[in-house]
Amino acid sequence: MSLPVAVCRRILSGMIILSGITAVHADEKITLDVLYTTPGTFNSLHKELARRFTEAHPDIEVKFRNPVKGYEEAAQEILRGQITNSMPDVAFNGINQIGLFVERGIGTPLDAYIHREGGLDKLGYYPTLAKLGTWKGKQYGLPFAVSTPVLYINTDMVKAAGGDPDRLPNTWPELVKLGKAMESRAPSPVTGLYYQWEQTGNWLFQTLITSKGGHMLQPGSCKIGFNSDAGKWALQTLELFGKSGMPNLALGQARQSFVSGTVGIMADSTSYVAAAEKQIGGTFGFKTMPFPLADAKGQLPAGGNVAMVLSKDAKRQAAAWEYVKFVTGPQGQTAMASLTGYMPGNKIAVEHAELLGNFYTSHPNHTTSLKQVPVLGEWASFPGENSLKIIEVIKGHTEALVTARDTAANTLPKLVQDVNALMPAECR
CATH class of the missing domain: 3.40.190.10 (Periplasmic binding protein-like II)
Known part of the structure; x- marks a missing residue:
C-alpha cells in the first residue's frame, strides 16, 4: 500500500x-x-x-x-x-x-x-x-x-488454473493459453488476459514492436519502421488477443475489473501500481512482473x-x-x-x-x-503537422484487430498507407 x-x-x-x-x-x-x-x-x-x-x-x-x-x-x-x-x-x-x-x-x-x-x-x-x-x-x-509496461498478476487466479505466479510463461501465445485456463476454471465469468492496447500515444502497440527488436521509425530517419517483421509480429499478436475472445474494455474499466478480481493477468503501465495495491487491499494475491521481451535485442518504450x-x-x-x-x-x-x-x-x-x-x-x-x-x-513521436492525427489512425487499426474485425495480414498494408499519407513528404 x-x-x-x-x-x-x-x-x-x-x-x-x-x-x-x-x-x-x-x-x-x-x-x-x-x-x-x-x-x-x-x-x-x-x-x-x-x-x-x-x-x-x-x-x-x-x-x-x-x-x-x-x-x-x-x-x-x-x-x-x-x-x-x-x-x-x-x-x-x-x-x-x-x-x-x-x-x-x-x-x-x-x-x-x-x-x-x-x-x-x-x-x-x-x-x-x-x-x-x-x-x-x-x-x-x-x-x-x-x-514502463509490466504485467499485473492475480496470483490466486493463476494458482487456481494450475500456473506458477513466480514462473509465468514468457510468450504471448502461452500467456493467452494460461488466460483461457483461468477462464475455464473460474466459478464465474472472468477475463484471463487483458492487454491495455488503447494506452495513450499507441504506447503498448509500440511496446510490442520494440520488444521484438523493431522500431516505429527507422533509426536515424523520419520514415516509418514498423513495416517490418517486428511490426507484422506485433499486429499478429494483437490479432491473437482478439481471436482469443479478449473483451474490448476502456482503460479505467479494465483496471477496475482487475482490482475487482475478474482479470487474471493485465498488461499495463506501472502508473497504476499504487492505486491497485490500495484498491485490492489484500483481497487477493497481487504482484507485478516484467513485460515479456520477444527478442534478445528487444527494448521497452519509456x-x-x-x-x-x-x-x-x-x-x-x-x-x-x-x-x-x-x-x-x-x-x-x-x-x-x-x-x-x-x-x-x-x-x-x-x-x-x-x-x-x-x-x-x-x-x-x-x-x-x-x-x-x-x-x-524511445517512445517514438511522429514528425510533421499530423503527429496527433497519426496516433488516432493507428488506434483505429489496432482496435479492429483486438475486436477481431480485421486480420494482421490485411491491416499492415493499410496501416502503412494511412500513416504515410499523413507524414511529411520527405518522410514517406
Missing part, C-alpha cells in the same frame, strides 16, 4: 530542500501557470508538491490550469496556446511529444540552468532517464513520472511525462526552472513514486533509505519498473 499524503508531507518537511539560485526577489512575486494531465492519478500529488514548493519559495506561486484527460489533449491545448499567446509556463507532457513541441518553437532548453547547478549528475538524474527529455542534443524536459518550461519571459523561465528542479528532484520524486507507481527519474531519491530506499524494500511491486531501466528505449 502506498504512503498516505500526510506521511509524505512529514517526509518532505523533514528533508533539506536543495536550493538553487533564487529565481526572483520577494517584491517581484511570480505566479506560474502550470498544466498537467490525468487528474485521477496526479491531482493530490501536484497539489502537495506545489504546497511544499511555495513554502520554500514564497516569491513564487503555483496556479494549476484545469488538468486535462491525457497527453494528446494537453498537446492540443498547448498548440492552441501558441496561437493565442496563452501557453502555460510549465507543462507536464508525454515523453513522446517533446519533438512535436520543439519543432514548432515551443519549449526552453534547460542546459544552461543545469550547467549552473553543476550538471545532471550532481542534481541526481539517471542518465538514461534524463536522456528521455532531450531533442537533437538539447535538454528540453526532465523526467517527472516515468512508466512512458510517462517530463516537466518542460514553456515560458519565453526570462524571469518566468527562472521561476519555472526552480519549480521543475524541485518536482523532479529528490523530494518531489519521493512523493511522486510513493503516491503513484511511476518510476522516479532521480537516483538520489532511490538510493537514500529515508527517501525511497525503505519504501522500495517494503513495496516490491514498485521495483519491477526499476529492473527494466536497462532495456528502456
